[in-house]
Amino acid sequence: MMTMLLRVCLIAVLLVCYVLLSCASEHKKKKGTEFQINDKNGNRNIKAKRNHTSARPERSKITSPKKKLKKTENKMAPKSDTSCTRLGGICQPNRYICQGHYLQDKCSGSKTRQCCVPDGAWNVLCAGHHNNRVRACDVHGCGAFNSKRGKGLHKAVDLVCDDYGSVNAPFSGNLAGPVSRKDPAGNRYDGVKLLSDVHCVKIFNIRPYRYVGPVVQGEPLGYLLPLQEHFSGITSHLQLQNCDSTDPSPFI
Template identity: 70%
Template sequence: MLLKVGFIAALMACCVLLSCAVEQKKRGSEELQSHKKNTDSDIKVKRNYITANDRRPEAATLRKKVIKAAKTRVATGLRGDISCTRLAGICQPNRYICQGRYLKDKCSGARTRQCCMPVGAWSVLCASHHNNRVRACDTHGCGAFNSERVNSLHKAVDLVCDDYGIINAPFTGSLAGPVSRKDPSGNQYDGVKLLNDVHCVKIFNIRPHRYSGPVARGEALGYLLPLQERFSGITSHLELQMCDGADPSPFI
């Protein structure tokens, strides 16, 4: 009987010990898994942090480069267009219609981007008039460009003005000395040359205040010499001639 009781007690003790061992092993496994998850989470967070920190400066640097390049292009474009804008022109592709005429090498960018000089880009030459009015035909001829003259064509434009009227500079530039010419009849016409980086003109039938030095657009150059004394009934006018013989009509 005692032997049987002792065997049962030993068996119960073994079951208790086995249960404790199983419980201990289970707790250890859970703690190991929890520790592994926490470690993986920390590693993932660190990786995300490093990746974010690595990309953030790169993105910021790229944005700065783009902004700087854009500002450089704008600044370069503005500086390159100054040669056109200071002449009251507009830089645009030459496939667009220009009411005046295009000037080359005055704009930044492609060669097809040129300076459009609008009609009436020059100011009024005769101070007593509101516009540059071309002399119509009278008994002594016509004042338009390429009008027929004795054995030649008129390679200038006559602008109506009153005798002794003040003549203003049509554009900003510099005076480059006196000029004179004679017609087939031997009549001499005196005047002055005015030029800048783009334009060069000779203005006849005027008495300049001076023959050299800089002048601003609209500044008085001198006064119109009277023509009635030599040509009775003629329309008083100044004669505007481009230095290269081109037609100045688009600018006046």
């Protein structure tokens, strides 16, 4: 009887040992498999990260905006001296003496080459006068360009003329219709526009003989209207204004 019990116990112990060894072996296999799976996933993550980081510089190169280069405006000089010669001038270095006035940006080459325009390039406007005399200051103001007029500046030149005296064309061109202006006091001044390929002027305070058609230099355009009725003591004059409000003094 005792021998039978010992055999049963021994068999039970062997079975328990076998079960324990089987479980331990199975657990070891599962752990190894999980480690391999994690290792593979880790490698994939590393590769993915490497690919992502290596792709970012290329993407930034493509999408990065190009630096805008600052454009420098180079004022190019004229390619020829035509702009000067059409004004009756001559291009020469500005260190030379000019019997008149120098005008900039009219000549080719370096900036030191400027257009020398002689004084009196235009014809005398007022008949009976030897030159275009600018009105001096009187009780009603001054006639020079940029002289003070009320709250502003006089953007024209007043030339001394005789009442009802003939007014001649300062240069050859075409009449381009009537012009008029009003002063702050409401006084109206009429005149005519004269233009050519080079010049454009408005001549006020005259009564034109006509308003359109070609004219030659020195041809009568009309006669001067008197101002004494409205401005006692004023010097009789016409008003000469460039169409772009620049100074016409170098040409008169």
